[in-house]
Structures are given as C-alpha cells and as structure tokens.
Amino acid sequence: MKTTKLFSLAAITLAASFFANAQTTLIIDSWRSDDKVWNEKIIPAFNKHYPSIKVEYRSPPDLDASKWNGDMEKRFEQGKAGDLIACRPFDGSQALFNRGLLKEVTEMEGMENFPSFALSPWQTDSGAQTFCLPMASVIHGFFYNKSIFKEIGVNEPVTNADFYWALEKAKRAGYLPLAMGTKDKWEAATMGFQNIGPTHWKGEDGRDALLTGKERMDSQAYRKTFRELAKWSSYMGEDFDQRGYNDSIEAFANGKAAIYPAGSWDIGTFAGKVDMGVFPPPIEKKGDACYFSDHTDLGMGIYSKSTNQEAAELFLKWMTTAEFAELLTNEISGFFSLSNHFFDVKNPIAQEMMSWRDRCDSTIRNSAQVLSRGEPNLELEIWETSASVMSGQLSPSKAASQLQNGLESWYLPQKNSDKLDANTPCNCSPLL
Numbered sequence: 533m534k535t536t537k538l539f540s541l542a543a544i545t546l547a548a549s550f551f552a553n554a555q556t557t558l559i560i561d562s563w564r565s566d567d568k569v570w571n572e573k574i575i576p577a578f579n580k581h582y583p584s585i586k587v588e589y590r591s592p593p594d595l596d597a598s599k600w601n602g603d604m605e606k607r608f609e610q611g612k613a614g615d616l617i618a619c620r621p622f623d624g625s626q627a628l629f630n631r632g633l634l635k636e637v638t639e640m641e642g643m644e645n646f647p648s649f650a651l652s653p654w655q656t657d658s659g660a661q662t663f664c665l666p667m668a669s670v671i672h673g674f675f676y677n678k679s680i681f682k683e684i685g686v687n688e689p690v691t692n693a694d695f696y697w698a699l700e701k702a703k704r705a706g707y708l709p710l711a712m713g714t715k716d717k718w719e720a721a722t723m724g725f726q727n728i729g730p731t732h733w734k735g736e737d738g739r740d741a742l743l744t745g746k747e748r749m750d751s752q753a754y755r756k757t758f759r760e761l762a763k764w765s766s767y768m769g770e771d772f773d774q775r776g777y778n779d780s781i782e783a784f785a786n787g788k789a790a791i792y793p794a795g796s797w798d799i800g801t802f803a804g805k806v807d808m809g810v811f812p813p814p815i816e817k818k819g820d821a822c823y824f825s826d827h828t829d830l831g832m833g834i835y836s837k838s839t840n841q842e843a844a845e846l847f848l849k850w851m852t853t854a855e856f857a858e859l860l861t862n863e864i865s866g867f868f869s870l871s872n873h874f875f876d877v878k879n880p881i882a883q884e885m886m887s888w889r890d891r892c893d894s895t896i897r898n899s900a901q902v903l904s905r906g907e908p909n910l911e912l913e914i915w916e917t918s919a920s921v922m923s924g925q926l927s928p929s930k931a932a933s934q935l936q937n938g939l940e941s942w943y944l945p946q947k948n949s950d951k952l953d954a955n956t957p958c959n960c961s962p963l964l
Contacts, residue, residue, distance in 0.1 A: 563597040616835070616844050620830075626657075635836045650828060666831050674727075680790045681790065685701070707788065710789070733747065738753060745945030745946050826888075826889065857875065917934055
C-alpha cells in the first residue's frame with residue numbers, strides 16, 4: 533500500500549506553537565450535510581496535529597442543498613462566509629474565483645498529490661491557476677434490492693433487454709420497479725440523463741465533441757437518451773410526478789422498490805437498511821463498450837476575505853495527505869478521493885463501483901464544463917427537459933432540439949456546428 537509522509541515534526545511543532553497562544557476558529561461552509569463524519573472523524577484527526585485550531589463544519593440548516601448558493605451569496609455580501617468553502621466543479625467555482633472570492637492555491641504544498649484530470653475542474657481555462665483543492669468524485673449507476681431480484685428470478689442487468697425484463701418482472705410482482713420521480717427535476721437529470729447518457733454519446737469522446745461543436749445535442753445520441761428516459765415512465769408507478777428525491781429514497785429503503793437509479797453519494801443512505809447490489813448503466817448488447825459517469829464533484833477552497841487564512845491553509849494542506857484521503861473515502865462512502873494516494877476501500881458497494889474504472893470508460897457530466905456559463909443554462913435545461921420527457925409533456929426529439937437551440941443561441945462552436953464535419957478544425961472560443 534502506498535503511504536504518504538505527513539508534514540515534518542518540525543513543521544507541525546512550529547505551526548502548533550504559532551497558534552498556541554490564542555485559539556483560532558475555522559468555519560467550513562458546505563452544501564453537504566456530513567456534519568457527523570466531520571465532527572466525529574475528520575476534524576478530530578486534524579486536531580491531533582493542530583490542537584489549537586478549532587474547526588466548525590457548517591452545512592445548510594434545513595438540510596436543503598438547493599438553497600446553499602443563495603445562502604452563500606448573502607454571506608459573501610455580508611463578509612460572513614466561512615474560512616473554507618466547498619467548491620462545485622468548473623464554472624460555478626471559477627465564477628467565484630473570477631470575482632475574487634477564492635484564494636489561488638496553485639503552488640500550495642501538497643497539490644502535487646493530485647493528477648491533472650482531478651485539478652482541471654478547479655482551474656482557470658488555461659490551467660495556469662488553481663483555486664480549489666480537489667476532494668472527491670461520485671459515480672453513477674443503479675442500486676438494486678437483492679431480495680426482490682431473488683424473489684422475481686432475475687440477475688444483475690447487463691444489457692438494456694435485461695434491464696427492462698427486470699423492471700417488467702418487478703412490476704408484475706407488485707413492486708415499484710424504479711424508485712424515481714420528477715418532482716425534483718435535478719433527480720431526473722442527474723440520475724437519469726447523466727447516468728445512461730454517456731453510453732449513447734460515448735463518454736469523453738462525445739463530451740469533447742459537444743464542446744468543440746462536432747456533435748450536436750439534437751443528434752441521435754441525445755434523442756436515444758431521451759427515448760430511454762421516456763420508457764422509464766412505465767415503471768415509475770402512479771403519481772411519480774409528485775414523487776421527490778426523498779420519497780424515492782424512502783421507497784427503496786423500505787423494500788418497496790426493486791431498482792434505484794443512483795449516485796454513489798447515497799451508499800451511506802441505505803447502509804443497514806437494504807441488502808443491495810449495484811450495476812453500471814446497461815449496454816445495448818453483450819460485448820459493447822461500457823461507459824459511466826465518474827464525476828469530479830467536490831473541492832475545497834479558501835475564502836479570500838478570511839481573517840484566518842494561515843490556519844485555513846494549514847487545514848487545506850492537511851487535506852492533501854493520505855490520512856485525509858482515506859478518512860474521506862471510507863467515512864463518507866461513495867465519495868472517492870481524487871488524490872494519488874493508495875489505501876483500502878472498505879465498503880463493498882463502493883469497491884464495486886470503483887472497479888468499473890478497470891473495465892469501462894468514464895466521463896463527467898456533460899453540462900459541467902463551459903456549457904452552463906450562458907443563458908439558457910444547459911444544466912437547468914437538462915433538468916427541465918428530462919423531467920418533461922419522463923412525464924410525457926415533451927417528446928424525445930423536441931427535448932433534444934430544445935437543448936440544441938438553447939446552446940447554439942450563445943455558444944459559438946455550437947452556433948457553427950452545422951458547418952462542421954469530423955475533419956474541420958474547431959474555433960473553440962467558449963462564448964459568443
């Protein structure tokens with residue numbers, strides 16, 4: 533197992549003595565409600581090295597992550613944001629850096645422990661400046677109830693035919709085949725569109741083609757993605773348009789649903805509640821290449837107006853170590869460290885999802901980089917169109933056309949996409 537030396541004893545002693553005379557309090561602002569793990573595991577581990585730095589983890593007070601951006605804007609305006617701020621990937625955090633709200637950490641000690649693909653979501657377009665520390669990625673796939681599968685006599689789906697056969701048999705047996713709803717539109721987009729879509733647009737190749745204008749969102753790959761989502765509605769039960777994310781979780785946790793379209797962040801949600809397995813997005817036929825979303829999701833940055841920047845940087849440096857990487861991955865199951873450190877992953881579902889990296893091609897959500905900078909915002913458009921297709925309010929072809937029309941209205945490579953072919957050099961200017 534690869535291990536990494538923490539900071540030298542002299543450095544720790546010097547830092548500890550610096551803060552010995554007066555207690556310093558750091559506040560971490562995050563949209564994730566992982567208070568228990570941070571307070572009971574991560575912060576105490578840090579305090580073994582820096583006992584004089586008190587750390588408080590501040591998550592959304594009502595556990596509603598959708599309000600976090602608005603809450604943070606108020607804190608920025610009032611100068612009351614935390615010393616350390618959780619960073620979403622690419623455009624959202626880059627906008628904060630461009631506004632001068634995040635401190636540059638390009639040359640910070642420990643950044644060499646992260647590969648270039650992990651750093652890129654928190655770098656400027658040129659790659660010259662880094663503004664957040666990479667923390668973790670999340671993986672998309674499908675959880676299933678092993679007891680239900682055994683009862684109805686089906687195995688883990690490999691192909692689309694296997695997948696729909698499992699759904700059909702669960703439906704006939706009186707179970708909710710697919711625990712998903714469209715009330716919270718992000719659920720349809722994130723665990724639906726971005727889950728199965730990479731199989732159709734061929735992962736990173738397709739995402740890159742979209743960025744360069746050599747692939748359009750009204751192409752066959754995106755129409756096929758929406759057609760699959762439209763099929764799901766037959767297996768989502770009654771009144772699924774009124775079912776929210778937490779309702780879907782409850783249905784699966786209570787043993788009422790056979791399959792849960794999942795993000796790895798929900799591994800811990802079902803711990804001790806469901807005897808579950810996991811499978812990657814189904815392929816068309818056996819032998820086809822497989823693709824899945826391994827999304828660079830979570831980073832951490834220093835608030836540029838923090839009055840405790842030296843202590844905040846000490847905490848961020850500690851987050852570059854193997855000690856933190858192992859704590860994060862094993863204590864918050866389903867969040868996979870983006871560092872180069874090697875360690876054992878304990879949770880079997882997390883192990884299985886990580887193993888997909890050895891046999892499938894991975895990609896990130898195609899709306900994350902550049903393509904949600906303009907208006908209409910592609911991420912929000914995918915929310916709307918995915919939910920509308922599943923609810924039968926929008927046809928797959930019209931949904932794909934809506935995404936294309938919105939994107940080409942402001943994004944230059946897509947505006948010129950009908951003039952390109954595979955051999956045409958791309959003018960990849962990001963905005964009109």
